[in-house]
Amino acid sequence: MRLLHTSDWHLGQTLHNFDRSYEHQCFLDWLVETIVAEQADVLLVAGDVFDNANPSAQSQRQLYRFLQQARERAPWLQVVVIAGNHDSPGRLEAPAPLLQAHGATVVGHVVRGEDGEIDLARLLVPLANRAGQVQAWCLAIPFLRPGDVPRVEGESEGDPYLQGVALLYRQAIELARARCAGGQAIVAMGHCHMVDGQSSLDSERRIVIGGTEALPATMFGASVAYAALGHLHLAQRVGLQEHLRYCGSPLPLSFSEVNYQHQVLRIDLDGSAVREVTPIRVPRAVELLRVPPAPAPLAEVLAALEALELPELPAHAQPYLEVRVLLDGPEPGLRAQIEAAIAGKPVRLAKIEPTRKVATAAPLDDAMTLDQLAQLKPDDIFRRLYRQRYGEEAPAGQLAAFTELMLAGATEAA
Structure with missing residues (x-):
């Protein structure tokens, strides 16, 4: 079975207020051609399909048109999509019944039953070959917010969110192992930040408030044949392991990625294991x-x-x-x-x-008394700060601009 792994499309993203729909469309058109050329059986989209939780109608049309064209060109194709931290889980899942008729499974959020337990079976997607035989089980786990994860019972050290995420993956993997027949593989999907993951400067949003967001690679376990990860925009191995991968974003999302070659990943499964992982470079439509x-x-x-x-x-x-x-x-x-x-x-x-250029700051003026501070005017403070920052007196033009700004502020306040 052959898989293609992609993520972080960020449809609707603008680059310094420039619309990028042309670039996104070029990528989606290229992806359809690649699916056909590579004879891929499954497409894994590991989150951040859209750039924000309220995507434009144009961005949504791009997604649905892509799924339609991919189905027409590759009728055998199975698509699995999970929500990322930029996506709205409900909005992404809303058309799921229609998309299923076109071979696409969308998992936007974790669902709990009346007993409060997480519906793990909903996160498990069977991957079948063209003859309809199940060849693998996919753990389609979307971006997990603190309220999505199970509570770890008992007193234990460590962050409860990280422990809850690890527990959820462990429970889902156990369910997949119970359903696996001989020769079937387990493929995990996740949208998360792994320990030692390399971020792209200027283009990634922290996904958990606070500093504890990085997850250990050990949470996947030896039974997972491949982990298709999203969130980090640079393609990379997790812990230098071939089967734990970020594919990266298909488009450069900031100028820090100017010299970076973006890609999707082709994964060839041989029974319950990965035979080969091959990068396929994405052509850049706009330099x-x-x-x-x-x-x-x-x-x-x-x-x-x-x-x-x-x-x-x-x-x-x-x-x-x-x-x-x-x-x-x-x-x-x-x-x-x-x-x-x-x-x-x-x-x-x-x-x-x-x-x-970093100038050697002028020596600080002698300490001032409270009375002296009270007598300072705004332009005096401006002059002192400029002198400390640049080591010289503020130019007349800068002083005039500052005075104009102060007058405008006073007029507005009045």
């Missing part, structure tokens, strides 16, 4: 540019921007640009100078990343 590659003085940056030579592309396919500038101090006209340097070029200015 990300960082000019210059490292922060540089403004004059060098403007020269590099003016020298940019790019192919003509329609607006929705033009590359995104991050400009990295090394400044000696505030530069009020920075954006205008950058926009002038790229005027007429087929590129979209997404971000200006200023880095200021």
Whole structure:
């Protein structure tokens, strides 16, 4: 049996206010072609299908159109989708009865019975081959919030949330083992942060309030043939184990991923074990540019921007640009100078990343008495802070701008 593992689509995400529906559609079209070319039996989508809990109608149409096209092109395909921390469990599950008719199983949240016990059987999805024979059991466990996990009875050390998550996985694995016949594999899905998982800078949201959110790889146990994980946007092995994997996001979600090659994973099962895990690179529909590659003085940056030579592309396919500038101090006209340097070029200015040189702060003034502090005016405080931060007196333009801001605030308050 052949599986494809993907996650963290974040349909509806914008990059510094630029719409990315074109890029998402390019990925989904590519994924349909890949499913057919690879003759995949199962597609695993490990959470964060949407970028927020209230996705746009366009984003939802993209998902449903993809499922429809995948079913038409690969009638044998089985799809299993779990909710991530960005998704609304109820919204994701709402069309589940219709999606099941098209070979898709969606698990958005944990359900409890009248006795308060978690319905573990609902989290267990049989994976069948094209002849209808069950070849594997999939633990489709969505992102777990603290109220979703069982309580660990008795006094024990450690975080109760982490212990509850581990217990839930253990109980689900035990149920899967009880249902497994000879030669059937157990495949786990989860949307979580594993211990030592490498995060992508600027593009991931902490998923549990507080610091205790990382889960140990040991919670999967030796009976799990493969764990298809979501949440971390960089593809990686968990604990250097081949069968415990994050596939990563298919699109770069921030400029920190400019040089990263995104992928989906192909998993070939041989009976109850994994024979091979193969990355399949996702083509990038829109490029990300960082000019210059490292922060540089403004004059060098403007020269590099003016020298940019790019192919003509329609607006929705033009590359995104991050400009990295090394400044000696505030530069009020920075954006205008950058926009002038790229005027007429087929590129979209997404971000200006200023880095200021660290100046040796001027010696602190002598300590002031309470009476002296009371006599300070706002512009005196501004001057003192500027002098401490940059080691020089505030320019006249900065002082004028500060005064204008203070006057505007006073007028509004009145």
